[in-house]
Amino acid sequence: MSKGTETKQAIVDEALELASVGGIGSLSIGALAKTTGMSKSGLFAHFGSKEQLQLTVIRSAAERFVDMVVAPSLKEPRGEPRVRALFERTMRQWEEALPGGCIFYALGAELDDQPGPARDALVETQNDFQETVERAAQIAIQEGHFREDLDVEQFAFEFASITNAFHYAGRLLGRSDAPARAEKAFNALLERSH
């Protein structure tokens, strides 16, 4: 890896931490330059525009999520174990990976009314994951773990609703029982899917 891409990656990693806390809007070139110990202009040259920086950050977050959550889960046995792995890893990822929790949660609320490339990129990653969950549920039907008339789209909707609420209750309301509540809700969802 050349010096350039190395530096760029370091910048993006730092940007991910900042964005997970304050949102993508609070990502300022100046602040990012300060924390990385670079000059504003030197940092800026790597991206060409703030919009490009934001896009790079979002794509990097998506890659991380695929590496840490999706890919390992797909190695689990087909059916319910895989579905469960997707859930567990999603929750763990949000607790551990970034100081501000799940960056997609922050970005979702921030960009939902702000059309543009950043929003488009985010929506794409979210739809991709939604489909991943649906596919895993479909396979669980084939394997006989879930009942045949299960509405997999509805399953994915409720899957997302639980992970969202986990973030909301744990991060915002500061409730320490959020993981247990989410776990219980997910178990009930699995139960209903049998």
Add this chain to the structure above:
Amino acid sequence: MSKGTETKQAIVDEALELASVGGIGSLSIGALAKTTGMSKSGLFAHFGSKEQLQLTVIRSAAERFVDMVVAPSLKEPRGEPRVRALFERTMRQWEEALPGGCIFYALGAELDDQPGPARDALVETQNDFQETVERAAQIAIQEGHFREDLDVEQFAFEFASITNAFHYAGRLLGRSDAPARAEKAFNALLERSH
């Protein structure tokens, strides 16, 4: 109502719309002055600081929510009808009241890692509503609508998770079936609570 408070209320109303779209961080004195047709300084004098402006906006949003959702729901018959009214009105409020949808959703993700009075005020309103839902569920138990061993805290958690996911799927992902999905999830929740 004196001229002053009248103007102030108009400012806050405008601020609510702006904040529901771009978040509380994007609420700038200058932009707000422009849309209300006032001077920056004249507008500023009503609040004294930006933090006070933000707090006023959050409190105003909370009042609106109580007026439009909580209060009318409490006039519904005790038990399941009241619980259902809380749900229906919460969803309708988010669709209709503000251009950016539910402002608490936006603020929740924005402030979850930013300690301060604004966050505190927001958390308070959310906890209040959570308790309102729990109390309504408790009453539904007394009325014999819900089963006696229902975990009302868990019920409130899943209640919030559905409304959150409704916003996420509808606003961000742009899915038109979000209301139907949320409705279906809520009906399933009620079913399990019987």
Add this chain to the structure above:
DNA sequence: TGACAGCACGAACGGTCGTGCTATTTTGAG
């Protein structure tokens, strides 16, 4: 040795930010 990218730097640009002052206008009570 000389030419040439790649990379980072400091300085500066026009704007907007929040926030102070001091006037000026508007309001409402006597």
Add this chain to the structure above:
DNA sequence: CTCAAAATAGCACGACCGTTCGTGCTGTCA
């Protein structure tokens, strides 16, 4: 109608914003 008080405007400030520009290193290749 008067006059103090309240409300608003005008102006200026320092700080930070994203961006552009010219420049200087440093290592590679001819």
